[in-house]
Amino acid sequence: xxxxxxxxxxxxxxxxxxxxxxxxYVAGQSPKSVTAFANLKRLCEExxxxxxxxxxxxxxxxxxLAKEDQIVAIPTLVRHLPHPIxxxxxxxxxxxxxxxxxxxRASNK
Amino acid sequence: xxxxxxKHKASPEASLPKCATGIQGLDEITGGGLPKGRTALVCxxxxxxxxxxxxxxxVRGAMLHNEPGVFLAFEETAEELxxxxxxxxxxxxxxxxxxxxxxxxxxxxxxEIEETxxxxxxxxxxxxxxxxxxxxxxxxxxxxxxxxxxxxxNVAILRxxxxxxxxxxxxxxxxxxxxxxxxxGSLTRHGMEEYVSDCVLLLDHRxxxxxxxxxxxxxKYRGSAHATNEFPFxxxxxxxxxxxxxxxxxxxKASIKRVSSGVPALDAMLGGQxxxxxxxxxxxxxxxxxxxxxxxxxxxxxxxxxxRCLYFAFExxxxxxxxxxxxxxxxxxxWVKKGLLRFQVARxxxxxLEMHLGSIHKQVEAFQPHLVIVDPITSxxxxxxxxxxxxxxxxxxxxxxxxQITAFLTSLNHAGSNVxxxxxxxxxxxxxxxxxxxxxxxxxxxxxLYILKSRGMAHSNQIxxxxxxxxxxxxxxxxxxxxxxxTGSSRLAQEATATATAVQRGMEIExxxxxxxxxxxxxxxxxxxxxxxxxxxxxxxxxxxxxxxAYLEKLNQSRHEMARSRKADSNGLQASSKLQAPPKKGHK
Numbered sequence: 001x002x003x004x005x006x007x008x009x010x011x012x013x014x015x016x017x018x019x020x021x022x023x024x025y026v027a028g029q030s031p032k033s034v035t036a037f038a039n040l041k042r043l044c045e046e047x048x049x050x051x052x053x054x055x056x057x058x059x060x061x062x063x064x065l066a067k068e069d070q071i072v073a074i075p076t077l078v079r080h081l082p083h084p085i086x087x088x089x090x091x092x093x094x095x096x097x098x099x100x101x102x103x104x105r106a107s108n109k
Numbered sequence: 110x111x112x113x114x115x116k117h118k119a120s121p122e123a124s125l126p127k128c129a130t131g132i133q134g135l136d137e138i139t140g141g142g143l144p145k146g147r148t149a150l151v152c153x154x155x156x157x158x159x160x161x162x163x164x165x166x167x168v169r170g171a172m173l174h175n176e177p178g179v180f181l182a183f184e185e186t187a188e189e190l191x192x193x194x195x196x197x198x199x200x201x202x203x204x205x206x207x208x209x210x211x212x213x214x215x216x217x218x219x220x221e222i223e224e225t226x227x228x229x230x231x232x233x234x235x236x237x238x239x240x241x242x243x244x245x246x247x248x249x250x251x252x253x254x255x256x257x258x259x260x261x262x263n264v265a266i267l268r269x270x271x272x273x274x275x276x277x278x279x280x281x282x283x284x285x286x287x288x289x290x291x292x293x294g295s296l297t298r299h300g301m302e303e304y305v306s307d308c309v310l311l312l313d314h315r316x317x318x319x320x321x322x323x324x325x326x327x328x329k330y331r332g333s334a335h336a337t338n339e340f341p342f343x344x345x346x347x348x349x350x351x352x353x354x355x356x357x358x359x360x361x362k363a364s365i366k367r368v369s370s371g372v373p374a375l376d377a378m379l380g381g382q383x384x385x386x387x388x389x390x391x392x393x394x395x396x397x398x399x400x401x402x403x404x405x406x407x408x409x410x411x412x413x414x415x416x417r418c419l420y421f422a423f424e425x426x427x428x429x430x431x432x433x434x435x436x437x438x439x440x441x442x443x444w445v446k447k448g449l450l451r452f453q454v455a456r457x458x459x460x461x462l463e464m465h466l467g468s469i470h471k472q473v474e475a476f477q478p479h480l481v482i483v484d485p486i487t488s489x490x491x492x493x494x495x496x497x498x499x500x501x502x503x504x505x506x507x508x509x510x511x512x513q514i515t516a517f518l519t520s521l522n523h524a525g526s527n528v529x530x531x532x533x534x535x536x537x538x539x540x541x542x543x544x545x546x547x548x549x550x551x552x553x554x555x556x557x558l559y560i561l562k563s564r565g566m567a568h569s570n571q572i573x574x575x576x577x578x579x580x581x582x583x584x585x586x587x588x589x590x591x592x593x594x595x596t597g598s599s600r601l602a603q604e605a606t607a608t609a610t611a612v613q614r615g616m617e618i619e620x621x622x623x624x625x626x627x628x629x630x631x632x633x634x635x636x637x638x639x640x641x642x643x644x645x646x647x648x649x650x651x652x653x654x655x656x657x658x659a660y661l662e663k664l665n666q667s668r669h670e671m672a673r674s675r676k677a678d679s680n681g682l683q684a685s686s687k688l689q690a691p692p693k694k695g696h697k
Binding site for chain 2: 025027030032035036059060063064066067070071072073074075076084085086087088089090091092093094097098100101
């Protein structure tokens with residue numbers, strides 16, 4: 001059902017649950033989706049090396065899954081862990097805001 | 110707008126296919142429903158019934174037209190929605206189970222969401238598309254799409270995505286409704302009418318004098334003729350119903366059949382046969398003159414014919430009315446039990462006029478009565494202005510006439526007011542107008558009834574005294590004296606006097622007759638005596654004549670004999686004997 005990115009360079013290990021569980025909802029290989037994925041990968045490697053797990057869900061293939069996380073906008077990044085759930089929509093090109101959204105940085109702007 | 114209408118009138122079906130909503134009345138005023146395969150906008154303030162209307166559009170579509178529907182809710186969860194419409198008799202869960210309906214709840218919480226960079230609403234499209242495809246939906250409702258504006262901050266993206274959404278819906282070929290909150294000075298708060306240009310319905314919820322009336326108006330319907338008025342609509346246990354009663358016209362049929370008023374003497378006054386079927390009858394009068402009793406008689410007569418009667422009572426409860434009518438010998442309860450008579454009891458202030466009209470409309474549709482009684486119509490004045498009440502009555506009477514239902518209305522006049530002025534100005538609508546009035550005389554208050562008018566039939570011009578007896582309403586003759594009509598004890602006194610006089614006169618006549626007879630007898634006796642005398646004289650005289658003749662013959666004979674013996678000339682003898690015969694009488 002879900003497409004788990006298991007490439008080693010992402011630092012994903014399926015053995016034990018990571019502290020950061022992220023889910024990225026995309027719709028096919030749209031430019032925005034591709035950009036978002038690239039941005040997310042870069043960001044996680046920079047700030048959460050080895051502590052994260054990314055699940056990419058393609059809604060074109062699995063439209064049913066959109067309901068679970070109340071997805072309206074594409075792309076949407078959902079932080080499942082740590083709690084509480086946070087959603088970040090957009091292609092994550094604004095690194096600063098993405099970090100705020102993931103609560104990796106206090107919103108002091 | 111009229112230009113568009115005429116342009117498309119040539120072939121409305123070909124140019125604009127419609128999707129019947131199945132909502133009572135809405136299809137009538139939109140000329141068949143919403144534009145098929147397009148998007149319609151339903152807007153209005155909070156609590157005006159947008160969600161309800163759109164959900165009914167789907168439920169009716171699924172149940173009546175076998176068109177499955179998708180409900181995309183932005184404000185309520187599927188459970189809440191199902192709960193909310195259960196009171197209207199819609200079972201959403203069952204429809205979902207049968208794959209006739211799909212409900213998806215979309216929840217956007219701004220505080221949970223951070224926006225970074227470019228995005229689109231593909232997620233919404235995918236969800237909607239998935240829902241549509243999973244049940245083969247033909248109808249879609251988005252309620253309320255504008256929630257997106259409060260959840261997402263990038264208005265530019267939103268607007269372009271909305272435009273894309275409506276195009277996409279059109280491509281999908283689904284008939285859709287989007288709802289939107291009414292804005293200040295515009296139809297919708299976020300200008301949704303920009304995107305939806307095919308059909309716009311405006312719902313309204315107005316309070317006048319603490320009474321609320323729901324109204325619907327077709328603001329816009331591109332490429333189709335539609336009614337432009339505001340129509341009242343109801344939301345009740347049967348769902349939503351729009352009442353296209355404002356559009357009735359004077360085209361009703363006129364029946365020549367007559368129905369009894371239930372009071373034989375009144376029927377006699379109305380040309381002997383009672384009211385026309387399908388006509389409007391009004392009974393006016395001050396308080397306590399017997400309007401309701403007359404109405405109940407009409408109801409009783411109706412039920413006796415085996416027809417149904419719907420009684421709208423605005424002053425008395427059903428039980429009270431039944432009890433009271435029993436006191437004048439009218440037992441209506443069996444009719445109620447048989448289902449021929451139905452009472453609808455409500456205080457006039459419970460609803461606005463439009464709602465009253467609406468509920469009357471609905472109940473008439475449901476019960477299909479032959480006679481409708483509204484008792485009294487004047488109570489509507491308390492829930493609206495005179496002008497509104499008049500307009501309502503016009504529509505009520507028109508509506509009933511169009512159904513060929515006899516309307517029996519009672520109208521309460523205030524003592525001392527002018528009859529023609531106090532009847533909601535609807536006198537021109539009334540076919541038969543009976544007026545009951547108090548006649549106060551000699552310290553008594555009595556009731557008089559007369560026919561003010563009765564179209565199309567010969568009718569009595571007489572004022573009758575109206576009596577409420579144990580055997581129901583009775584009409585008696587009244588006396589016209591020098592002081593006006595005599596009623597009550599004056600009438601009784603007059604009646605007694607008249608009876609006495611009549612008796613006296615009768616005796617006189619008898620006496621005269623007797624005398625005449627006696628005289629005749631006397632005369633006849635005299636005639637008999639005279640006749641007898643005459644007869645005696647006649648006989649005597651005839652005897653004399655016979656004697657004389659016999660003597661003459663004898664004389665002649667003896668002459669002849671004498672002549673023969675003397676051998677006289679026979680001629681001379683004959684002459685002399687004839688001349689001399691009488692004087693010789695004594696010589697015999």
